[in-house]
Amino acid sequence: MTAASRLLAARTVVAGGRAGPGWVELAGDRIAHVGTGPPPRTPDVDLGDAVLVPGFVDVHVHGGAGAAFPDGDVDAAATAIRFHRAHGTTTMLASLVSAGAGELLKAVDALAELVTDGELAGVHLEGPWLATARCGAHDPDQLREPDPGELDRLLRAGDGAVRMVTLAPELPGGVDAVRRIVDAGVVAALGHTDATYALTREAIAAGARMGTHLFNAMAPVHHREPGPAVALLEDPRAPSSW
Numbered sequence: 478m479t480a481a482s483r484l485l486a487a488r489t490v491v492a493g494g495r496a497g498p499g500w501v502e503l504a505g506d507r508i509a510h511v512g513t514g515p516p517p518r519t520p521d522v523d524l525g526d527a528v529l530v531p532g533f534v535d536v537h538v539h540g541g542a543g544a545a546f547p548d549g550d551v552d553a554a555a556t557a558i559r560f561h562r563a564h565g566t567t568t569m570l571a572s573l574v575s576a577g578a579g580e581l582l583k584a585v586d587a588l589a590e591l592v593t594d595g596e597l598a599g600v601h602l603e604g605p606w607l608a609t610a611r612c613g614a615h616d617p618d619q620l621r622e623p624d625p626g627e628l629d630r631l632l633r634a635g636d637g638a639v640r641m642v643t644l645a646p647e648l649p650g651g652v653d654a655v656r657r658i659v660d661a662g663v664v665a666a667l668g669h670t671d672a673t674y675a676l677t678r679e680a681i682a683a684g685a686r687m688g689t690h691l692f693n694a695m696a697p698v699h700h701r702e703p704g705p706a707v708a709l710l711e712d713p714r715a716p717s718s719w
Contacts, residue, residue: 480687482503483501484520484522485499485520485523486523486529489528490528490531491511491564496514497513497514498515499511499513499514500512500515511544532565532567532568533567533568534566535561536687537572537603537690538557538561540593542559544556544557544560545557546571546573547576549585549588549594550581550587551590551591554591557569557574560598571642573585573601573719574603574615575603575607575615576619577619577707578627579694580635581631582630585631585639585717586634589636593636594679599638599640599715600640600641601643603640603669605620606645607620608671610671611645611694613669613694622648623644624652625653627643628657629661632661636653642663643666643669643689644658644666645668645671645672646676646677646683647672647673655684655685658684659685664686665684665685665686666686668690668694672704677709681708681712681714686716
């Protein structure tokens with residue numbers, strides 16, 4: 478692209494929803510202006526019938542193109558990042574899976590290089606503080622109760638590279654772990670959980686703001702026990718549940 482480039486498309490997605498023809502003006506690597514209808518000046522690139530959308534943000538992805546973030550391999554992580562960028566994802570968190578404390582620390586420290594370089598927005602710890610009954614693809618032998626010392630070490634690892642943690646709040650110390658995560662400036666998400674409706678509400682009150690793969694790997698809705706999914710969906714403090 479040139480220093481100032483204008484893109485035109487027959488369909489656009491802008492604030493408020495889908496629109497008809499629209500345009501985007503770039504100034505270097507920044508979006509300078511966005512508008513609908515004909516552009517004020519002749520476009521440099523006419524995308525025809527394409528749909529012009531904002532870059533996708535992915536907070537839960539474990540890799541791509543045959544490469545996995547949990548391996549803690551910087552070159553493999555870069556391969557996964559390039560793959561997702563080629564398909565429209567401009568911002569992502571590298572999601573890890575439940576593993577030993579040393580393995581997780583090593584992976585976070587390695588991926589921190591890509592966070593510092595702006596290639597990743599951060600690291601997402603999905604586990605190891607998850608419910609065994611809802612472990613899904615996680616190795617049940619790696620699951621454990623939250624330990625404040627281990628949690629603090631991981632939150633400090635890579636100069637604060639961890640930006641989100643998914644955990645089951647019903648584990649002993651689970652709600653306290655939510656508070657510790659939030660106090661560190663990190664997003665606390667609830668997932669792989671058998672938590673009740675009431676306990677999920679308590680975790681939200683403690684600062685949890687997301688539900689990880691909502692309904693999947695968590696207690697289902699029951700007529701006598703609404704469960705975590707209903708608690709997350711109805712609470713405006715948890716707008717990012719998905």
